[in-house]
Amino acid sequence: MKLRFRVLPGRAALVIMALLCVVVTIPGTARADNPIVQTIYTADPAPLVHNGRVYLYTGHDEDGSTYFTMKEWRVWSSADLVNWTDHGSPMSVATFSWASADAWAGQAVERNGKFYWYVPVKDRASGQMAIGVGVSDSPTGPFRDAIGRPLVRNGEIDPTVFIDDNGQAYLYWGNPNLWYVRLNADMISYSGSPTQIPLTTAGFGTRTGNASRPTLYEEGPWVYKRNGLYYNVFAAKCCSEFIGYSTAPGPTGPWTYRGTVMPTQGSSFTNHPGVIDFNGGSYFFYHNGALPGGGGYTRSVAVEKFAYNADGTIPTINMTTTGAPQVGTLNPFVRQEAETIAWESGVETEPAGEGGMNIGWIENGDYVKVKGVAFGSGARSFSARVASASSGGRIELRLDGANGTLVGTCTVPGTGGWQTWTTVTCPVNGATGTHDLYFRYAGGSGYLFNVNWWQFTS
Ligand SMILES: [Ca+2]
Ligand SMILES: [Ca+2]
Structure with missing residues (x-):
């Protein structure tokens, strides 16, 4: 639903963005999970x-x-x-x-x-x-x-x-x-x-x-x-x-x-x-x-x-914005793909040079929500695989909302290319129990960086 401008020269991109860009404003809390x-x-x-x-x-x-x-x-x-x-x-x-x-x-x-x-x-x-x-x-x-x-x-x-x-x-x-x-x-x-x-x-x-x-x-x-x-x-x-x-x-x-x-x-x-x-x-x-x-x-x-009725018939099902309940929780202590998303605002995906997909087109204020993340007794650090052809930015780790409790901030440097990958690590404090995790991206103007995957340590 979002258009790709990065390949265009700067001024043309700005003009086309002004003409075509659809700004989607979505509340940061209690966000629905439909559509998928x-x-x-x-x-x-x-x-x-x-x-x-x-x-x-x-x-x-x-x-x-x-x-x-x-x-x-x-x-x-x-x-x-x-x-x-x-x-x-x-x-x-x-x-x-x-x-x-x-x-x-x-x-x-x-x-x-x-x-x-x-x-x-x-x-x-x-x-x-x-x-x-x-x-x-x-x-x-x-x-x-x-x-x-x-x-x-x-x-x-x-x-x-x-x-x-x-x-x-x-x-x-x-x-x-x-x-x-x-x-x-x-x-x-x-x-x-x-x-x-x-x-x-x-x-x-x-x-x-x-x-x-x-x-x-x-x-x-x-x-x-x-x-x-x-x-x-x-x-x-x-x-x-x-x-x-x-x-x-x-x-x-x-x-x-x-x-x-x-x-x-x-x-x-x-x-x-x-x-x-x-x-x-x-x-x-x-x-x-x-x-x-x-x-x-x-x-x-x-x-x-x-749930099927006892005789095997199907009940009438209505469309909701809530969607299905989560089956279990998500484990943050194994590698998770950045393109694993419950809800997002402002990001897109593309094939990653390292294989699989990465997220990109990240601008200041964009976010990704991952639902039901089980931190257990606590996370100590966070690592992310990142790339940036610009000067990078920051990944803010927030709980239960795009403006929720900040439990860590990782600085992403420029790496010289959108597919030139490095791993950044930062400390985490206060992430215990199970929460919706929001990656809120911050930085200057334009596209900040791409993310391939992420992982916490306990
Ligand atoms: Ca964006
Ligand atoms: Ca990936």
Whole structure:
């Protein structure tokens, strides 16, 4: 949501900043945790639980977009559902040599140690939307085109992937229709032909006033199985959409419409579901237009915790700015990435020359909040990996607010480059127990420094 000026010459940058810069003022205390990402616009959440973390696959709405202008996908991860690590963009339209545009709503799944990411993208030759599949050895990529061509192409979008208990995998997708195909065990080919799921009103509810779409099913299916029951949660009606769902005794139906999961809310005319169980809780991911400048083409992914009813039905879930409660706490005594963020103001991320991502575009008064940091009996010192092509600045360590109790200040020097890294260390006093930790950045004018990672000692 913030524009990159650093590559521009100084005067041009100042003029453009004056014209375009959106100042976002956010209170420093009691800050909400939805939407999940504030550094860019995100859309079409697809969460995946793997090895005790939630990996969140999203699209990326370009700043100022007036259509679904989407060039790349993004990956985030979290162990606690409030502090999210930015893993950058490990797959884009350019990953698929046959594709020309439209990095739209996909889903990733793990099988036999490989990660398969199914995405809709425009096939250049036909001009039709098609489903591509990326593959990686890591949930954070990088992903490569698994087959060098569309896996399936029928002009429809929004793949969801599901592996049944017996190992049979299914790919579902479609707008305006709903299709499935049985994937082979290699996950990059299929058996039989794409088959349409009958869109009956019993299966998918009744829409009035649209003769060509008699049911509520619109797009964005999310299919999974829980306690023997198959669920298809989908974007319903249009426009604006709400989230509805159907259930079935088997992976191919027959489906029965079960009602509303999330009403039409949140200043985006689309929505997209993603449902997981994690650490004993159930979580519903969706998107809205909640960030400044947000709307139908500048969306943001958010999450709510919910509990299934005893009969397996899903309660109605409302959008909140509070988000899900934190699972556990964050350990400050191991290396934490600077791009692990619960909430921020004024910073952005970029690939770091040392690997991973770093935060940058830091100016005086910007801050990053990390939630629920367990200092225990106390922290003695703080170290941060920093770089600065300017004269640097200061990292103020504050508790429970951007203007909260100051427990340490680290001075960051100029290092001669934005990717010329050094480690700075400073003493810490008064950081005990569990607190929200705010890094408040201070210094002169312009960009101060970048941060790659940080760590306290006890
Ligand atoms: Ca900034
Ligand atoms: Ca980093």
